[in-house]
Amino acid sequence: MQRILQYLDRVENIALVWTILSLALIGFVQVIARYVFNYSFTWYEELGRYLGVFIAFLGASIGVKTGSHFTMDLVVSKMGQPLQGLVKGLTNILSALFFFTVAWYSWKIVLRMHGYETTSPTMEIPMYIAYLPIPVFSIVIGIRFVAKAVEFLRGLNQEAIR
Template sequence: MKKVLMWLDDNLEILLCGLLLTAITVVMSIQVIMRYLVGQALPWPEELSRYCYIWITFLSIGLTIRTGSYFRVTAIIDLLPEKLHKVMEIFCHLVNLVFFGACAYVSIDIIATVYNSTQSSPAMRIPMYFVYLVLPVGMFISVFRTIQMLYLNIRALITGNDLKGAQTEAESIIEAIESENNDKEDQV
């Protein structure tokens, strides 16, 4: 179970975005074949591809947080001493946490409004709340990843390790807790 959770921690967003990108590729290839070889275009592939692209956009926010590859301007922060640099990283993650938390909170109201409107998509006739569901899903994943990075950055600041060292230490703590829980289950 631990290996599955660790794998999901490392690859959840990559897996979901990869599946959606594959769906876009397959659906648009079918559309090209239908349009140019059969002479009859399907009405729904562009819409499905658009919705998949929107899902990819919101799901990838968590991935960029986890990998630290999101866009940010660090010209001034990079000039700071290492310890103050780590403190500023923590502050930036706190600001991100407030922003993503607010977005997650607001997105729930948006979903409720869209759900109550009974609006459906033009071509596929699916309820639009399925499309809008990516807002809270993406924002809650972003909140989770931001909390994860906050924890790792605080651990790195306390221990004096770099971020990778803090991540390895966090994994060791998780393994110790799981081992202790497994020992308790074996005794029962």
């Protein structure tokens, strides 16, 4: 499991850097083209939207990994240590189940879009490609939540042994 998570870390970091760099570069070229050459690329807004969705889901996965998402833990912080680990573990399991469900239903939508053979308006790429980050990153986020649940429950088990 640790190897899979390390591999995901590397892939996520590389994808995030290259996606943000390419979005910034394309935005810079768009601004130069518009104000210097009085020309505008019609596909830029659409590509920016798709890359924004990609970055949002990628960032959500990284946020789960680092624990940087906000939590409402007023009640949990008042519990004893073993119970805190149990509640956090169960919360992560429920979150993983939620994201696996999102992945399942969004995959069904991707398959439906593939069957319709629709394309995007300006870039004319198949729409299922634009929808693909949703199930892919939902699975990755689910895996991250499972890893967090295992981490909390393992800590609970270590405390029970002491």
